[in-house]
Amino acid sequence: xxxxxxAVLEHLRSIQFFMEMREENPFKIRSFRAAREELKGLKExxxxxxxxxxxxxxxxxxxxxxxxxxxxxxxxxxxxxxxxIIGGWPLSLLELDELSGxxxxxxRAVYEQLGISSLAELEYACxxxxxxxxxxxxxxxxxxxxxxxxxxxxRRGKILLCDAIDETREFRSRLPKEALFEEVGALGMRxxxxxxxxxxxxxxxxxxxxxxEKLGLKKSPGKREVSLKTKHGHSLKxxxxxxxxxxxxxxxxxxxxxxxxxxxxxxxxxxLLLTANELKKSDTILKIQSEQELYxxxxxxxxxxxxxxxxxxxxxEFVNPESLRGCFHAHSTYSDGSNSLKEMLDAAKSRGWEYFxxxxxxxxxxxxxxxxxxxxxxxxxEIDQYNKKSAPFRVLKGIESDILKExxxxxxxxxxxxxxxxxxxxxxxxxxxxxTDRIVAAVRNPYSSMIxxxxxxxxxxxxxxxxxxxxxxxxxxxxxxxxxxxxxPHRLDMDWRHLRQACEAGLLIALNPDAHSVEGLxxxxxxxxxxxxxxxxxxxxxxxxxxxKLLELFSKQREKKAA
Ligand SMILES: [Zn+2]
Ligand SMILES: [Zn+2]
Numbered sequence: 001x002x003x004x005x006x007a008v009l010e011h012l013r014s015i016q017f018f019m020e021m022r023e024e025n026p027f028k029i030r031s032f033r034a035a036r037e038e039l040k041g042l043k044e045x046x047x048x049x050x051x052x053x054x055x056x057x058x059x060x061x062x063x064x065x066x067x068x069x070x071x072x073x074x075x076x077x078x079x080x081x082x083x084x085i086i087g088g089w090p091l092s093l094l095e096l097d098e099l100s101g102x103x104x105x106x107x108r109a110v111y112e113q114l115g116i117s118s119l120a121e122l123e124y125a126c127x128x129x130x131x132x133x134x135x136x137x138x139x140x141x142x143x144x145x146x147x148x149x150x151x152x153x154x155r156r157g158k159i160l161l162c163d164a165i166d167e168t169r170e171f172r173s174r175l176p177k178e179a180l181f182e183e184v185g186a187l188g189m190r191x192x193x194x195x196x197x198x199x200x201x202x203x204x205x206x207x208x209x210x211x212x213e214k215l216g217l218k219k220s221p222g223k224r225e226v227s228l229k230t231k232h233g234h235s236l237k238x239x240x241x242x243x244x245x246x247x248x249x250x251x252x253x254x255x256x257x258x259x260x261x262x263x264x265x266x267x268x269x270x271x272l273l274l275t276a277n278e279l280k281k282s283d284t285i286l287k288i289q290s291e292q293e294l295y296x297x298x299x300x301x302x303x304x305x306x307x308x309x310x311x312x313x314x315x316x317e318f319v320n321p322e323s324l325r326g327c328f329h330a331h332s333t334y335s336d337g338s339n340s341l342k343e344m345l346d347a348a349k350s351r352g353w354e355y356f357x358x359x360x361x362x363x364x365x366x367x368x369x370x371x372x373x374x375x376x377x378x379x380x381x382e383i384d385q386y387n388k389k390s391a392p393f394r395v396l397k398g399i400e401s402d403i404l405k406e407x408x409x410x411x412x413x414x415x416x417x418x419x420x421x422x423x424x425x426x427x428x429x430x431x432x433x434x435x436t437d438r439i440v441a442a443v444r445n446p447y448s449s450m451i452x453x454x455x456x457x458x459x460x461x462x463x464x465x466x467x468x469x470x471x472x473x474x475x476x477x478x479x480x481x482x483x484x485x486x487x488x489p490h491r492l493d494m495d496w497r498h499l500r501q502a503c504e505a506g507l508l509i510a511l512n513p514d515a516h517s518v519e520g521l522x523x524x525x526x527x528x529x530x531x532x533x534x535x536x537x538x539x540x541x542x543x544x545x546x547x548x549k550l551l552e553l554f555s556k557q558r559e560k561k562a563a
Contacts, residue, residue, distance in 0.1 A: 003073055003074050003077055004044060005039070005042065005043075005044040005047050007073075007077075008039065008047070008070055008073060008074070009036055009039060009040065011069070011073045011078075011079065011082065012032055012035060012036050012039075012066070012069070012070075013036065013094075014082055014086075014091070014094055015032060015069065015079075015081055015082050015085055016029055016032040016033060016036075017093075017094055017097050017104070018082070018085040018086050018089065019032070019085055020103075020104040021089070021093070021104045021107065021108060022085065023104075024085075031061070031063065031066065032066065034061040035059075035061045035062050035063075035066045037061070038059055038060050038061040038062065039059065039062075042059070051070065051071055051074050054071075056070055056071065065081075068081075069081050069082075089111070089117075090117040090118075092117050092118040093107060093111060093117050093118075095118050095119040096110070096116075096117075096118070096119065096122060098119070098152055099119075099122075099145060099148050099149070099152075100148065101141060101144050101145050101148060102145070106136060106137075109134065109135075109136060109137075110122060110125070110131070110134070113134060113367065114130055114131075114134065114367045115367060115428060118458075118461055118462060119149055119152065119153075119461060120458040120459075120460060120461015120462050120490070121458065121461065121462060122145065122149065123146065123149045123458075123461065123490070124458055124461075124490055126142045126145055126146045126149075127146070127490070127516070128331075128336050128368065128516050129142070129336055129337070129338050129516065130336060130367060130368060131145070150163075153460060154234060156460070157195065157234075157235070158193055158194065158195055158460055159193070159194050159195075159197070159234050160192070160193060160194075160459055160460060160489055160490065161187075161190060161191065161192055161193070161194060161489055161526065162489035162490075162526070164187050164194045164197055164234075165187075167197065167234065168183060168187065168197065168199075179201070179202070180200075180201060180202040180243065180246060181199055181200075181201050181202075182199065182200045182246075182250050183197075183198070183199060183305075184198045184199065184200045184239065184250055184253035184254050184305075185197075185198030185237075185253060185254070186198070188250070188253065188254040188305045188306075189254050189256075189305055189306055189308060189309070189533075190305070190306035190526075190529040190530075190533065192459055192489070192492045192530075193459055193460060195235065196234075196235040196236065196237050197234060197235065197236050197237070198236075198237045198238075198239065198253070199236070199237070199238050199239070200239050200241060200246065200249060200250055200253060201238050201239065201240055201241075202240070202241070202242075202243055202246070239253065241277070242277075244278075245276075245277040245278060247288055247289065247290050247291045247293070247294060248274075248275075248276065248277060248278060248279060248288055248294055249276055249277055250291060250305075251263070251291050251294055251305075251308070252276040252277075254305035254308050255308040256308060256309045256310070258309070258310055258311055259303070259308040259309060259310060259311060259312060260308075261311070262311035262312045263294075263298055263300075263312055266298040266299060266300065266312070267279065267298055270298070270299070272286070272297075272298075274298075279294065279297065295312070298312075299314060300312040300313065300314060301313055301314065301315050301316050303316075303318075304318065304532060306529045306532050306533055307532040307533060307535065309533050309534075309535075310500065310535055313535070316535065316537075317537065317538055318532050318538075319511075319528050319531045319532060319536060319538050319541055319544070320528065320538075321524065321525060321528050323538055323544045324353070324511065324524060324528075324541075324543045324544060325353060325354045325355065325543060325544060325545065325546060325547070326348070326353040326354050326355035326356050326357070326543055326547075327348070327353065327356065327357070327510075327511060327512060327513055327521070327524055327543050328356075328357035328359060328396070328398060328421065328423065328450070328484075328510055328512050328543070329357065329359050329398075329400065329423055329450075329452065329484065329486075329510075329512035329513060329514045329515070330344055330348075330356070330357070330358050330359065330513060330514070330515040330516075330520070330521070331358075331359070331360055331361065331368075331400075331514075331515065331516045332344045332358065332360065334360045334369075334371060334375060334379050335360035335361040335365075335368055335369045335370060335371060336361060336368040336369055336516060337360075337515070337516045337517060338516060338517045339517050339518050341358065341379065341382055341383075342382075342386070343518055344356075344358065344515070344518060344521075345358070345386055345390075345395055347518040347521055348395075348521065349390060349393045351521070353393070354392070354393065354394065354546070354547055355393070355394045355395070355396055355547050355550070356393075356394075356395055356396065357395075357396040357398045357420070357421055358379075358383070358395060358396070358397070358398055359398035359399050359400040359421075359422075359423050360375075360379070360399060360400065361400055361402075361427075362399055362400060362401040362402050362409075362410035362411060363410055363411070364402040364404065364410045364427075364428070365400075365402055365427055365428075368427075370402075370410075371399070373415065376399075376415075379397075380397055383395045383397055394547055396420040396421055397418075397419050397420045397421075398419055398420060398421045398422065398423060398449075399411070399419050399422055399423070400423045400425050400452055401416070401422050401423065401424050401425070401448075402425065402426070402427050402428065403424050403425060403426045403438055403439070403441075403442045405438075406438070406441065407437065407438040407439070407440070407441025407442050407445075408441070408445070409422065409424055409442065409445055409447060409448065413447065416447035417447065417558075419447070420551070420554065421449040421450065421554050422447045422448050422449050422450075423448075423449065423450045423451070423452045423484065423512070424442040424443075424445065424448040424450070424451055424452065425451070425452030425453055426438065426439070426453075426456060435465045435466070435467055436467050436468040436471055436472060439451060439454065439467065439472050440471060440472055440475050443472065443475045443476050443479060443481045444475065444479065444561060445561065446557070446558050446561040446562045447558065448481060448557075449481070449482060449553075449554050449557055450481065450482040450483065450484050450510055450512075451472075451476070451481065451482075451483050451484060452484045452486065452512070452514070453484065453486040453491050453493045453514070454467070454472070454483060454484070454493060454494045455467060455493050455494065455495065456493070457491065457493050457495075458490055458491065459489075459490055459491065459492065461490075464493070464495070469494075469498050469502075473498070473502045473505070473507055476507055476508075477502075477505060477506045477507050479557060479560055479561050480508065480553060480556055480557050480560060481508075481557060481561075482508045482509060482510050482542055482553075483502075483507060483508070483509050483510075484509070484510050484512045485499070485509050485510065485511050485512065485527050485530060485531060486512055486514050486527075487511055487512060487513045487514065487523040487524050487525075487526045487527030487530075488513065488514045488520070488523055488526075489523060489526050491514070492526060492527075492530055494509075496530040496531070496533045496534040497534070499530075499531070499534035499536055500534040500535050500536065503534070503536045503537065503540040506540075507540065508540055508541075508542050508553075509531070509536065509540060509541055509542070510541070510542050510543055511524050511527035511528065511531060511541060511543050512527070513527070524543075
């Protein structure tokens with residue numbers, strides 16, 4: 001594959017960036033910048049010609065060294081210069097250079113002190129308040145960076161579910177209440193990452209004239225579909241349909257092919273014909289006034305839009321936010337949360353939960369102010385006092401223990417034994433080949449009650465590490481170890497696509513908000529959606545269990561694994 005002109009420019013920019021990071025000779029750095037400016041004025045075939053004829057140095061600003069880099073890159077898509085200058089640094093650091101608030105010096109600081117090497121990691125660290133105390137940063141810088149990252153992400157054209165929901169809420173508030181306007185497509189189905197926000201709207205010529213302008217969007221001629229962009233650059237699509245077809249069409253536009261096919265064939269068995277717009281019995285159109293009615297008519301339990309991934313079920317109980325009796329995985333100001341322990345506990349209690357598991361970071365996670373023995377003793381004292389006052393509400397003492405290099409947990413056994421539960425998570429050294437072995441070792445540890453954010457993915461940012469899920473799930477089921485469904489909308493990890501089969505085989509999961517603030521507790525809603533997608537039965541979700549059963553599970557795990 002031959003390189004392109006934009007790829008050459010990007011390559012030169014990479015070299016220049018890493019030279020800046022290493023504080024190389026400023027003159028040399030400037031020469032790369034100057035060469036890039038000149039090359040920008042060329043056409044691609046002109047550059048190709050220069051390379052072919054070995055005349056690159058005839059371009060103004062291109063010396064021998066840079067000419068060699070370009071020729072080598074043109075042929076091999078890399079260069080010795082880049083390899084040398086980059087050393088052990090990750091190439092993804094370059095992403096951080098897009099932010100105007102960061103220069104090479106600050107990029108080095110966040111990399112060396114917080115282990116941040118990509119935009120998504122930086123965003124996540126900001127959301128977890130980690131920049132506030134870093135020297136040269138602070139609350140203001142953190143906010144500015146978050147804002148800028150938001151804009152960069154929007155330019156890339158994809159949007160996280162949480163942001164799509166926020167945008168939609170904003171729209172809705174500007175539309176009159178009676179306007180028929182429903183989320184469909186990936187947004188309606190609650191997919192983790194969305195490309196186009198799709199809405200079903202009533203087929204009245206007036207809809208656009210009446211409403212689109214209110215949304216700050218331009219009118220368009222009366223097509224069945226209207227595609228537009230929001231001011232943030234996200235794609236929007238409005239699909240028009242007659243009011244009578246609304247419920248069936250919404251089911252159609254929120255169903256996977258497998259789900260829709262199961263509805264169609266159920267209709268056929270009943271001698272009915274289901275199309276995207278109507279349900280017919282010979283020539284009569286049956287009146288279907290709601291999505292529920294369609295499911296009932298076809299002999300199925302109602303599936304909410306997010307649960308339309310697999311074939312429809314005759315009967316099934318879906319997980320509900322109300323069916324959760326409590327939750328685990330939350331941080332307070334003891335580690336890197338932004339609310340005090342008391343504020344977090346009060347918030348959990350006021351939700352009507354029966355129990356709440358707090359789990360700060362462990363000692364290795366220094367960048368997140370992981371807890372040392374003495375901090376733990378203080379926290380436990382505070383929890384004991386709280387429990388005394390608030391019974392029967394119960395706070396469980398937990399920890400999010402780092403999984404170390406070989407899969408060990410981060411405290412001595414004697415201390416681990418004193419926690420009510422332990423979440424074992426990987427926070428460092430993502431690149432290792434033996435990730436599966438590390439996690440399996442953590443599953444086998446007698447003190448691990450759960451495994452946190454198993455794949456390490458950050459949506460729209462960091463790829464999940466490659467894991468042998470089958471091996472991990474097998475071991476988790478055998479040892480009754482729970483796998484977390486991290487409900488933070490940047491993670492949603494373990495991916496729901498692995499959950500259906502695993503839970504049917506006996507895997508237990510926990511819907512864990514990984515909350516770093518009181519508001520973060522609301523993220524359990526995202527987990528509920530993902531669990532519904534995967535048709536996970538409530539019995540497999542331990543937060544639906546009563547406290548006594550939970551405590552029995554945690555001690556059963558230890559006995560089983562110690563044996
Ligand atoms: Zn974590
Ligand atoms: Zn956490």
